[in-house]
Amino acid sequence: MVITNDFQCNVCNSITRIKVQLGWLNNYPVRIKCGNCHISIFGNVSLNPGLSIKLNNVTPLEDMGKPDFLIEVSGELLTDKMSPFTKERNIFFSPFLKNGIHYMGENFEKFTQSTNRFLYNIENDWPTLKRINELWFNGNHTYLPKEIHKLLSKTEFPADNELELLRAVHVLNFLFTNTFADKYFKEISTHIFKEFRNINDSNQLILLAKHFESHLNDFEQKLLGILNKFIEKFHMFIPIYGLDFYSEEKDKEEVMKNLGLTTVDFEDIKDFYIDTFEDIGDILNLVVAYNNLKHRADYKKMKENVIKEILVIEDYMKMRNKGRKLEFINGEESFDKIFVSKVDNRLRNAIGHRSYTYDVITQELTYYPSGENKKGTPERLYLTEFVLECFQLMRSCIGLSEIVYQTRKSIYVSQGMFPRTKEDYYPSSTENNANYYQVKNKKRSTKVKNKKKISKKSRQHNRNR
Ligand SMILES: [Zn+2]
Known part of the structure; x- marks a missing residue:
């Protein structure tokens, strides 16, 4: 109507x-x-x-x-x-x-359902998931297993050592974000997993992980902060999320030029873009270290001839200019794949220095990558394209979370812990089940009755390993 x-x-x-x-x-x-x-x-x-x-x-x-x-x-x-x-x-x-x-076409119904489901999850599940993440960051393992078992079964997620706690927190985050990141997550987690297996020198993997050990908590907190900001703005993203459901890929480009958005103004969203780049600036260190290991067999050895004086990872970690740090991630190396779209320092620089003009009627942004108004050749972007960039940046952060997770896992495995179940990423009962939280809540009453049985089975399962 x-x-x-x-x-x-x-x-x-x-x-x-x-x-x-x-x-x-x-x-x-x-x-x-x-x-x-x-x-x-x-x-x-x-x-x-x-x-x-x-x-x-x-x-x-x-x-x-x-x-x-x-x-x-x-x-x-x-x-x-x-x-x-x-x-x-x-x-x-x-x-x-x-x-x-x-x-x-018929995907319209799917778009409606997915959006409503995610809005429902934001309203009902996000507070619980947020507190579970907080308990994890704070190292508060007294309450954490109990909170986890309100949502996941003890059989598949015993949550009885640090690796198991991490795995459970990770799965809960995945189940929440898969509404908008499912396809990307499957691709990127498979890619990361494959690359890790291909790295012959497992000693280097552990050295790398230990090198970053003291930063991982900070990385995790920043990534959760980004997700939190995205959730607060999700209503503004909905028409762009709709592009995922177009029947024909070729329609998207034309539509993004010709049509506009009335849910979001450029000023509403530009800070999300800038802040996200700011927050992931340090996490780039980890991505680059994995690239070093994969392409130069030494996690410290930087790609040559990008910036002359940046030779080892320590030089890179000290770099203050986060925009320049992005020059090392240009799509040429394996772990650059985490970034869904090209990470664009030109646009970031222009917005950061306010060297742009925005036409409120055509919704077109004209920006100067030099960071100075009227200096150099301007480039252009529509609001629809910019909001899509922000959305893709959020998806890239899901990939960054995955690599942070794998790094932590390497540390625990090096300490002699092993994941209990074979299916590390997708527990059999939860794959493709985005309604997991709700289903779980309904099942809770039945679960209590079977509790004795399940925990007995779980103990047997653990002994068998
Ligand atoms: Zn007026």
Whole structure:
């Protein structure tokens, strides 16, 4: 359903006809601009309880006026960008039909389900998962096993030594993030695992892990912080998440140029991009060390001729300029694969130094990679493309979490601990089961009855190893 109303700008009095798409989201943010004076019109559409459209800086008109601009807003889908009002433009199909069903076909239903499931998980499961991660960071192993066993079975996850605790925390994080990172995670974890197996010198793997041992806790905390920020902004990402469900890959590029977003403004999201690069700056050390080991058989030996004076990992770790550190990750070496899209220091530099202009109507960002306005050749990017970059950066962080996890595991294994079950990443009962948390909760009552049996079996299982 689409609700159409005219709104008058509180600054310049120009009138914008806003067509609000009501879909399956109970509430969603609105971020648009006045087409004339370019001030922000922002607020919220909510369906529960009852429909409410609250927009700041404009006044809704009782009668339909003579509009100057036309825009459609949607919480779920990409939409036509703002344009001057003409009668012909006024008659258009809803975003639901032309940007939903048209591009996604039968995948539209999957998109709806996945998004709703993740929103449900954010609301209901994230607090528990967050506290489990906190107990892990704080080394609080008194309460941790009990918290883990509220969600995972003791048989598969005994949580009785540090490696088992780590494995359980890791699986719970995976089950939570797999809604938006499943395909990527499978690829990258397989890749990392394969590369680890190919490294003949296991002694070097352990040396590398020990070299970073004192940093791993910091890495884990930073990555969880990034996930937390992403979750807080997830509503803004939904129309871009929808691109995952397009039937034809070739449609995406064109759509991202022609259509716009009304859930997010460039200013809302640019800090996520900059902060994430800041936070992962130190974790790059670990990625580069694995590249050194894979390509130069020594985790300390840096790739030559990237930056002349950076020869060993210690030099790299001391580098203050995080943008320059990215020059070592240009897609040529094996572990660069963790980064879903090219890590772009040019864009980061421009945003960090505010050397860009943003056209609020076309949603196009023009930026100067030099970091100085008007200096050098400008490059261009649409808001849709930028939000996708942020999304891909979040996915890359899931890969970084995986490599941090594998590093910690190497340390525990070197101390004589071994994972109990063969299926290290995907426990048989949980693979592809994104509803795991909910299923688990329902099962809890039955589980209590069988508790005695399970723990007996678990002990036998452990003895057999
Ligand atoms: Zn205005």
